[in-house]
Amino acid sequence: MAMKCELTGKMYQSGNNVSHAKNRTKRRFLPNIQNISFLSEKLGKRIQLKVATSTIRTVEKKGGLDAFLLNTSNTKLPPIALKLKRIIISKTG
Numbered sequence: 001m002a003m004k005c006e007l008t009g010k011m012y013q014s015g016n017n018v019s020h021a022k023n024r025t026k027r028r029f030l031p032n033i034q035n036i037s038f039l040s041e042k043l044g045k046r047i048q049l050k051v052a053t054s055t056i057r058t059v060e061k062k063g064g065l066d067a068f069l070l071n072t073s074n075t076k077l078p079p080i081a082l083k084l085k086r087i088i089i090s091k092t093g
Contacts, residue, residue, distance in 0.1 A: 003030050005052040007059070007068070009078040038065040042088050049080075 004011045010031050016024040032053045037046040041064060051059075062068040069077070069085040077085065 003033050004050075004078075005031060005033065005055050006049045006078065006080045007051050008055045008076070008081075010052045010055065040065050040088065042066045042091050047084065 002011065012031065013029045015027055015029060017027045018024055033050050034053060034056065035048065036051055036056060037048040038059065039045075040047055047065065059065055059068045062071060065084075066088055069081060069088060072081075072085075074082060074085070
């Protein structure tokens with residue numbers, strides 16, 4: 001499984017290690033991915049996801065997983081999050 005956030009799609013960034021002699025070698029900046037379970041109030045169960053820590057803070061700020069998914073546009077969500085969003089919308093009516 002790639003180091004990718006399942007709610008925002010955040011992935012690694014590439015760059016260079018630069019030595020004192022200005023030699024450049026490729027490197028990857030990895031996101032801080034954590035396994036976490038969010039409580040979905042609409043579904044009434046916990047959903048376990050691999051999420052970046054920055055996304056965890058954003059979800060808490062927005063008021064939970066359901067509010068985060070419902071208020072985020074579909075173009076910004078990866079396929080796993082879109083599937084969850086569709087399930088939550090179908091349960092709410």
